[in-house]
Amino acid sequence: MAGTCIFAEIYDENTNVYKYYSDGAWNVSSSGKSVPIINPTTRKTHYKVQACTQEEVNKVMESSKAAQKLWAKTPLWKRAEMLHKAAAILKEHKAPIAECLVKEIAKPAKDAVTEVVRSGDLVSYCGEEGVRILGEGKFLTSDSFPGNERSKYCLVSKVPLGVVLAIPPFNYPVNLAVSKIAPALIAGNSLVLKPPTQGAVAALHMVHCFHLAGFPKGLISCITGKGSEIGDFLTMHPGVNCISFTGGDTGIAISKKAGMVPLQMELGGKDACIVLEDADLDLVAANIIKGGFSYSGQRCTAVKVVLVMESVADALVEKVNAKVSKLTVGPPEDNCDITPVVSESSANFIEGLVMDAKQKGATFCQEYKRDGNLIWPLLLDNVKPEMRIAWEEPFGPVLPVIRISTVEQGIHHCNASNFGLQGCVFTRDINKAILIGDAMETGTVQINSAPARGPDHFPFQGLKDSGIGSQGVTNSILMMTKIKSTVINLPSPSYTMG
Numbered sequence: 001m002a003g004t005c006i007f008a009e010i011y012d013e014n015t016n017v018y019k020y021y022s023d024g025a026w027n028v029s030s031s032g033k034s035v036p037i038i039n040p041t042t043r044k045t046h047y048k049v050q051a052c053t054q055e056e057v058n059k060v061m062e063s064s065k066a067a068q069k070l071w072a073k074t075p076l077w078k079r080a081e082m083l084h085k086a087a088a089i090l091k092e093h094k095a096p097i098a099e100c101l102v103k104e105i106a107k108p109a110k111d112a113v114t115e116v117v118r119s120g121d122l123v124s125y126c127g128e129e130g131v132r133i134l135g136e137g138k139f140l141t142s143d144s145f146p147g148n149e150r151s152k153y154c155l156v157s158k159v160p161l162g163v164v165l166a167i168p169p170f171n172y173p174v175n176l177a178v179s180k181i182a183p184a185l186i187a188g189n190s191l192v193l194k195p196p197t198q199g200a201v202a203a204l205h206m207v208h209c210f211h212l213a214g215f216p217k218g219l220i221s222c223i224t225g226k227g228s229e230i231g232d233f234l235t236m237h238p239g240v241n242c243i244s245f246t247g248g249d250t251g252i253a254i255s256k257k258a259g260m261v262p263l264q265m266e267l268g269g270k271d272a273c274i275v276l277e278d279a280d281l282d283l284v285a286a287n288i289i290k291g292g293f294s295y296s297g298q299r300c301t302a303v304k305v306v307l308v309m310e311s312v313a314d315a316l317v318e319k320v321n322a323k324v325s326k327l328t329v330g331p332p333e334d335n336c337d338i339t340p341v342v343s344e345s346s347a348n349f350i351e352g353l354v355m356d357a358k359q360k361g362a363t364f365c366q367e368y369k370r371d372g373n374l375i376w377p378l379l380l381d382n383v384k385p386e387m388r389i390a391w392e393e394p395f396g397p398v399l400p401v402i403r404i405s406t407v408e409q410g411i412h413h414c415n416a417s418n419f420g421l422q423g424c425v426f427t428r429d430i431n432k433a434i435l436i437g438d439a440m441e442t443g444t445v446q447i448n449s450a451p452a453r454g455p456d457h458f459p460f461q462g463l464k465d466s467g468i469g470s471q472g473v474t475n476s477i478l479m480m481t482k483i484k485s486t487v488i489n490l491p492s493p494s495y496t497m498g
């Protein structure tokens with residue numbers, strides 16, 4: 001299904017390689033080289049994408065700059081109308097895009113469809129929100145500042161930044177791409193997308209939906225290739241006016257190398273789940289399963305460490321184990337709960353954390369089992385701070401439980417992390433929940449629910465190594481604009497009388 005029907009032109013039949021998108025057309029790279037995309041389930045090459053050259057990046061930057069100048073002159077209502085059109089096309093063609101997500105990143109089939117539909121909704125929401133917030137400015141008068149008469153009128157508006165570079169991660173290659181594309185476009189910017197290798201073909205299909213919606217040529221581009229060849233070249237390119245990145249530690253390196261441009265960085269997390277004695281343990285167990293194991297734990301906001309009061313730890317672990325035993329394990333095509341992790345190196349990394357915990361005496365609630373990239377869900381009890389898994393992000397279906405004797409111990413563990421994305425607290429006492437939430441150094445705290453990124457219009461931000469800036473539809477639109485003031489200087493003060 002993928003690469004066929006309306007998507008035929010994005011695929012080069014002669015070489016069996018997907019094309020890249022620049023200047024409003026689908027192209028084959030002059031490098032003559034391709035990058036393989038390995039299906040995590042079969043561990044065989046499933047798709048190939050173009051290995052673009054630095055020369056091609058330069059051309060994309062040029063056309064992107066030219067296209068932005070015209071786009072900025074396109075009325076806001078028209079920009080919004082085009083986004084609504086792209087959203088509808090995206091949702092209409094959810095099936096072939098979802099199929100790519102199943103094959104490239106082993107996302108369970110049902111979740112893959114949900115990702116595409118959610119992405120369409122996000123694009124539409126950006127159109128609506130952009131019309132409201134960009135259609136409004138500010139009007140200031142000079143007489144509020146001491147020593148001034150009412151002789152200056154200041155008109156403040158939000159204007160585009162220019163060319164926005166978007167780099168999403170593998171785990172939501174469509175949703176986390178549109179969460180950058182749509183705010184950039186509604187705000188009058190052009191956009192260059194560098195998709196993750198795993199997920200690139202889903203992203204190319206998604207970009208084609210924008211192409212079909214009729215956006216002007218050059219306004220959106222999608223460059224594929226090896227990070228080593230074009231990664232730094234793109235992020236340090238003088239033509240880039242803003243970088244919106246989601247991913248792991250790579251983002252820290254990019255932040256240090258990038259020029260003087262606004263950065264939006266959504267990085268890793270080690271989301272803590274603090275469980276008090278009075279918590280509803282059935283609710284906690286359900287949220288630990290959903291939060292810790294959905295998409296095999298490969299979510300930035302997955303529950304990545306449970307900090308439970310000793311007095312209720314046995315009961316909670318028993319409830320979670322009962323639910324773990326019901327999780328289905330297998331291929332994404334069968335909609336299994338636990339599917340292969342994205343790559344062999346990722347599976348090896350997870351295994352390293354598990355073996356370290358074993359050596360240091362963690363209690364294995366299930367037998368550790370792995371077949372290729374498929375890792376069976378595992379709860380590790382009695383994890384101690386000296387174990388790597390107490391601090392590191394496994395990005396897999398392995399969840400550590402640390403037993404605590406005071407709430408302060410839980411807060412301390414959460415705050416000692418170099419990450420600060422989200423956290424959650426389970427208690428029936430709302431006053432305690434507020435105090436604990438305030439004490440947790442994280443961008444968001446969820447009370448009585450697992451961490452989550454959505455709904456997509458909520459602000460979303462990480463502290464410390466978890467990021468810079470805030471996302472969510474409104475914040476992203478604002479972030480992708482700058483303020484412009486126009487001051488009208490009157491020859492003599494003027495005061496309105498009514």
Ligand SMILES: NC(=O)c1ccc[n+]([C@@H]2O[C@H](COP(=O)([O-])OP(=O)(O)OC[C@H]3O[C@@H](n4cnc5c(N)ncnc54)[C@H](O)[C@@H]3O)[C@@H](O)[C@H]2O)c1
Nearest residue numbers: 168169170195196227231232247248250266267268269300
């Ligand atoms: N905070 C959030 O919102 C959020 C959301 C999802 C995932 N994540 C994080 O993402 C990580 C998993 O995703 P990943 O493995 O794709 O992350 P990653 O950092 O390995 O890659 C992210 C993106 O950067 C690109 N990249 C790699 N090297 C580059 C370079 N030198 N220059 C430019 N781009 C380069 C990759 O191709 C990919 O598109 C986890 O740490 C997870 O917590 C964070």
